[in-house]
Amino acid sequence: MSSKNASKAAKNNESATELIEDKKKLMALIDRAQDGDRAALPVLRKVLDEAPRIARFVDLARDVECSIVKKISGDDVFTQEAIPRNLEAMRKEIAGESPSPLERLLAERIGVCWLELQYFEAVYAQNMGKLTITQSDYHQRRIDKAHRRYLSSIKALAQIRKMGPAVQINIAEKQINTTGTA
Amino acid sequence: MSPWERRERGGLYYTRSRKEAGRVVREYIGSGPVAVLVAQMDALERERRVEQAALWRQEWEELDALDAYVNEVAEASDLLVRAALLVSGYHQHNRGEWRFRRELKECQ
Numbered sequence: 001m002s003s004k005n006a007s008k009a010a011k012n013n014e015s016a017t018e019l020i021e022d023k024k025k026l027m028a029l030i031d032r033a034q035d036g037d038r039a040a041l042p043v044l045r046k047v048l049d050e051a052p053r054i055a056r057f058v059d060l061a062r063d064v065e066c067s068i069v070k071k072i073s074g075d076d077v078f079t080q081e082a083i084p085r086n087l088e089a090m091r092k093e094i095a096g097e098s099p100s101p102l103e104r105l106l107a108e109r110i111g112v113c114w115l116e117l118q119y120f121e122a123v124y125a126q127n128m129g130k131l132t133i134t135q136s137d138y139h140q141r142r143i144d145k146a147h148r149r150y151l152s153s154i155k156a157l158a159q160i161r162k163m164g165p166a167v168q169i170n171i172a173e174k175q176i177n178t179t180g181t182a
Numbered sequence: 183m184s185p186w187e188r189r190e191r192g193g194l195y196y197t198r199s200r201k202e203a204g205r206v207v208r209e210y211i212g213s214g215p216v217a218v219l220v221a222q223m224d225a226l227e228r229e230r231r232v233e234q235a236a237l238w239r240q241e242w243e244e245l246d247a248l249d250a251y252v253n254e255v256a257e258a259s260d261l262l263v264r265a266a267l268l269v270s271g272y273h274q275h276n277r278g279e280w281r282f283r284r285e286l287k288e289c290q
Contacts, residue, residue, distance in 0.1 A: 026265070033269075034273060041268065041269055044265045048269060057254075057255055057258045057259060060251065060255055063251070067248060068248065102263065105259050109256055112252055116252050120245070149252065153259070156259065159267070159280065160266065163267065
């Protein structure tokens with residue numbers, strides 16, 4: 001590799017790392033690609049190659065899950081054990097056999113969105129008689145939002161799977177296969 | 183305005199104020215030890231309401247923080263899904279359905 005190419009690759013790597021950290025920049029790049037700018041694609045590929053950084057979002061989902069479990073179970077150690085086990089089974093079932101990092105992230109997202117929805121509904125049900133109209137509205141809006149987010153997380157995974165072999169992004173092996181029929 | 187009203191004869195009279203159809207209405211409770219007791223009960227009730235409101239606020243803030251984290255996970259994974267689809271040769275038709283780019287299909 002020439003020194004010019006090496007420095008370009010290093011720059012690409014650096015900008016991919018930056019992009020994962022900075023959502024606005026990533027969104028702008030995606031919009032450019034969406035508008036047909038082919039130059040944006042190599043950088044997007046680099047972003048998808050950054051598997052350990054994508055795993056950061058999986059960790060974030062797990063952290064959120066832990067806080068919700070703590071809130072739901074309080075001092076009940078049985079529930080503290082049971083909920084994460086159920087969620088793990090749910091995630092495995094959703095992610096399927098040997099999922100790609102993206103599928104794994106989406107399965108995590110579905111799990112955490114489902115748990116959040118359950119929690120918000122439980123909080124609302126527990127306080128139903130004590131709420132003022134404003135408080136009740138607030139809870140309802142929050143539940144609706146969580147429900148929409150849960151549905152869109154299922155849709156995102158379904159979308160990736162619907163595209164079939166065309167979206168086989170094997171990030172772990174640093175290989176992107178864009179062949180296939182749509 | 184103090185809920186205790188001084189009368190012309192010198193005694194103190196306990197009152198409660200509330201809003202009715204946009205106007206402040208004053209309810210006259212009484213004087214003497216019974217009025218002092220009612221005033222103390224009202225003060226306790228006010229304290230309870232303030233504590234309750236603070237608890238609600240705290241719970242709402244906690245729920246908001248939780249919501250923000252879940253939102254961050256959702257937004258990040260949405261961006262990555264879009265990136266994956268674009269890299270794989272798809273484009274979003276009118277911000278709706280994802281379609282395979284014809285020119286890429288023809289190249290393969």
